[in-house]
Amino acid sequence: MYDICVVGFGAIGTLYSLVLERSGKARVTAVCRSNYRVVVDHGVDIVSDKFGQESAWRPYRVVSTPEEAADRDYEFIVCCFKALPDIIPTPALIQPLLNKSKAFVLLQNGIGIESDLQEASPHATIISGCCWIDTTAVDNGRKVLHSSLEILTLGYHRSQALHETNQLALDRFVELLRQGNSTPEPTSNIDAERWRKILWNASFSTLCTLSRAPVSDLLRKDVISSTMPVIRGLMTEVIRVARAAGIDNNELPDAAVDKTIELTVEKYGEDPTGVKQPEYFKPSMTVDLDARRPMEVEVIVGGIIRRARKLDVPTPQLDLVYASLRVLQLAILEDVPRVRSGPV
Amino acid sequence: MYDICVVGFGAIGTLYSLVLERSGKARVTAVCRSNYRVVVDHGVDIVSDKFGQESAWRPYRVVSTPEEAADRDYEFIVCCFKALPDIIPTPALIQPLLNKSKAFVLLQNGIGIESDLQEASPHATIISGCCWIDTTAVDNGRKVLHSSLEILTLGYHRSQALHETNQLALDRFVELLRQGNSTPEPTSNIDAERWRKILWNASFSTLCTLSRAPVSDLLRKDVISSTMPVIRGLMTEVIRVARAAGIDNNELPDAAVDKTIELTVEKYGEDPTGVKQPEYFKPSMTVDLDARRPMEVEVIVGGIIRRARKLDVPTPQLDLVYASLRVLQLAILEDVPRVRSGPV
Structure with a gap:
């Protein structure tokens, strides 16, 4: 045993x-x-x-x-x-x-x-x-x-x-x-898998969190023309950092961007016929923010950013997401003693 | 009379x-x-x-x-x-x-x-x-x-x-x-003045809004290394769009970026000696969001974005800000009938 x-x-x-x-x-x-x-x-x-x-x-x-x-x-x-x-x-x-x-x-x-x-x-x-x-x-x-x-x-x-x-x-x-x-x-190659997963977390999770929105809200016809290029932009930056970190196209193909978006739209996007309601889902980072609990900012975005700086890969959109999330996280951490009594 | x-x-x-x-x-x-x-x-x-x-x-x-x-x-x-x-x-x-x-x-x-x-x-x-x-x-x-x-x-x-x-x-x-x-x-040249003012609104106002924070929170030593390059990046994108829109360096100098940041840090930044508390100020866009009132997203960020697309100037960071604010705005607008009885 x-x-x-x-x-x-x-x-x-x-x-x-x-x-x-x-x-x-x-x-x-x-x-x-x-x-x-x-x-x-x-x-x-x-x-x-x-x-x-x-x-x-x-x-x-x-x-x-x-x-x-x-x-x-x-x-x-x-x-x-x-x-x-x-x-x-x-x-x-x-x-x-x-x-x-x-x-x-x-x-x-x-x-x-x-x-x-x-x-x-x-x-x-x-x-x-x-x-x-x-x-x-x-x-x-x-x-x-x-x-x-x-x-x-x-x-x-x-x-x-x-x-x-x-x-x-x-x-x-x-x-x-x-x-x-x-x-x-x-x-x-668990590293490649981690980059594949972070592709979703660094884009959909973070944009949902800044917008305090479920995934389906990012995919609504009123806003999708603005959100989708940004989601794609964030994923593209992640891929660029992964490449510089030694993950090649066999391990994590460029096409993973399209694939990830496609699967997400399929699951959470608006049904043009309006028959099927999109599934309601908020990423855990968004749920944490709603509940004023510390978010996994450092391992999700910070880890990529630090790698990017070391490898000299520009990541303007991830930088913006990271900066905003750090300010939000700081406010949450300073609230922690006030709202939580147990260990963090 | x-x-x-x-x-x-x-x-x-x-x-x-x-x-x-x-x-x-x-x-x-x-x-x-x-x-x-x-x-x-x-x-x-x-x-x-x-x-x-x-x-x-x-x-x-x-x-x-x-x-x-x-x-x-x-x-x-x-x-x-x-x-x-x-x-x-x-x-x-x-x-x-x-x-x-x-x-x-x-x-x-x-x-x-x-x-x-x-x-x-x-x-x-x-x-x-x-x-x-x-x-x-x-x-x-x-x-x-x-x-x-x-x-x-x-x-x-x-x-x-x-x-x-x-x-x-x-x-x-x-x-x-x-x-x-x-x-x-x-x-x-009121157009140049408008671009000068939007420099602040498109950077500090929007980042405060995404972070739900007063200006001083963006300038705290714990986060300023992340926020400042982003503020500068947003302003640089604004200047680039302004240039393409015909506002030249005499009308709105590149140095306006440094100047605007400097004035803001002076007023809202942390005093290293800790003697003076930074002034507490939330931009009106942030105040509107806190109160769930419609924000001036379209005239502040949308106006720049539309001009940028027309003039073919890439604005990755403004795009991200705009996408997030549009999702937030959509949620507010759908709340409007529920929370407001008077005309908007």
């Missing part, structure tokens, strides 16, 4: 804890932060088209801090919290756990999210994953809703020295997910 | 009505819209460092619609309402007054605000002015506050055919303002 520590027990942390335990080969110590009492007192109701229903589900063990979790070694430490390096970097947040495992898994958004952890644990395997998943925690974390969409692309970050160890860890984690009825997609 | 009609009786309309009547040579018919009852029942208290105090002041005549005002001819029709062509174009708004005067004065923000009026009244003189003024209506329009800052640059829009008539009208209007103790600055 593998011991696995899952840090951050929101919708994603809960679902993957369930999957891992369902493998029959792992038991999960969940580090719950804001929802510790809810999980201990009530458990979590899970309603998922893909994974079925669970009532008042709890993992093997629930703790409220990384310190408490640090009483044993783990096969994997899985990070499912929002990545907010402008508040606390990952290595600082999970500091008591740093020497409790040789393998970390980051199920988080962003570009460059592995760097500080790799620096803090140079000999650890760092696997990271891009989740395309439509899940949300409601009712103060007592319930997790999930549709049937769940794609998780996983790979380890490039480190030739640890190649065999890394591959072993990746294989093992993927196997556990499969046995738990998830459908992970291992990849040999 | 000149009859003058002032349409829109907010802070600017009220102050210039006072100035015009104080000339001793004009009487003002004010078309009050949302504040008609307030002005009729209570009058307006004016507290101005420059113009002194007036208690329960009312102009010669107060009406609630352009129709009511159209019972006579006017020497000038002065437009002081917010320019919102996406809701109603100026010629439509003042339609009953269109043939009641040969001279219109636009005390409004924006680029290209004179075009539709000139088209509707091809033989009219159109004077327009850029107000650099620090005034605000409070207490539901019962009180107008004003500091000592009041710079009003005025000129007529280029029309060689009407040159002498235009100049006469401009001289007359300027003379009335002077006699009322204002300090108008006539210019032979």
Whole structure:
């Protein structure tokens, strides 16, 4: 039986804890932060088209801090919290756990999210994953809703020295997910996958956030002539930075821009016949802003911007988005002590 | 005694009505819209460092619609309402007054605000002015506050055919303002002045609006490294469009970018010694958004964008600002019937 520590027990942390335990080969110590009492007192109701229903589900063990979790070694430490390096970097947040495992898994958004952890644990395997998943925690974390969409692309970050160890860890984690009825997609180039995912987050997510709007509002006929060139412009800048960072056209084709836009318009765009209402969906960054919670500005936009500056790629539109989001984030961070009592 | 009609009786309309009547040579018919009852029942208290105090002041005549005002001819029709062509174009708004005067004065923000009026009244003189003024209506329009800052640059829009008539009208209007103790600055190139003013509005105003922040928040040390290049980038795009539109370096020097930033930082920036608190000021566009009132998106950013497309000047950062503001504006406009009962 593998011991696995899952840090951050929101919708994603809960679902993957369930999957891992369902493998029959792992038991999960969940580090719950804001929802510790809810999980201990009530458990979590899970309603998922893909994974079925669970009532008042709890993992093997629930703790409220990384310190408490640090009483044993783990096969994997899985990070499912929002990545907010402008508040606390990952290595600082999970500091008591740093020497409790040789393998970390980051199920988080962003570009460059592995760097500080790799620096803090140079000999650890760092696997990271891009989740395309439509899940949300409601009712103060007592319930997790999930549709049937769940794609998780996983790979380890490039480190030739640890190649065999890394591959072993990746294989093992993927196997556990499969046995738990998830459908992970291992990849040999997780960096390219991260750039592919950031394509959407850096364009649709950010423009929705500045406009405080659901995705469908950007695609309405009254404004689409203004928004679409901007969405495309932002994506094009992302691709340019990715190219300079060594991701070539085979790994992330230029055509991904059109493809991403096309899929989004299909799902959230106006139906010209007016018969079908577009789906209502706000990106998590927009939801965070609405709720005055810190947004993943630094890992989503900041990571690209820093890479771009280093590689000397101009990114005028991403710069504007980043500047506006940083001002918004600053106001939220200064509100934090006033509106939140638990740990961030 | 000149009859003058002032349409829109907010802070600017009220102050210039006072100035015009104080000339001793004009009487003002004010078309009050949302504040008609307030002005009729209570009058307006004016507290101005420059113009002194007036208690329960009312102009010669107060009406609630352009129709009511159209019972006579006017020497000038002065437009002081917010320019919102996406809701109603100026010629439509003042339609009953269109043939009641040969001279219109636009005390409004924006680029290209004179075009539709000139088209509707091809033989009219159109004077327009850029107000650099620090005034605000409070207490539901019962009180107008004003500091000592009041710079009003005025000129007529280029029309060689009407040159002498235009100049006469401009001289007359300027003379009335002077006699009322204002300090108008006539210019032979009001278009260049409009571009100079839009430099600030298209950069600081819009970035404040997207960030929901006062100007001082953009200049804080935590974010200024991100915001300042963007502010400069937006201004540079504006200058480029102005150049393509025929405004040369003598009329609006490149150095206006540095100068505008410098003045703004001086007034709203952080004092490194921390002794002086920066002044708190939100641009009117930001105030409008906070109050869910329609914003002057079309005349401030739209005007530049349309000119840029026509002249084939790329404006990636203005495009992004415009797209976001249009989505925000759309949501506000759809709210309008729900939150406002009076005319917009």
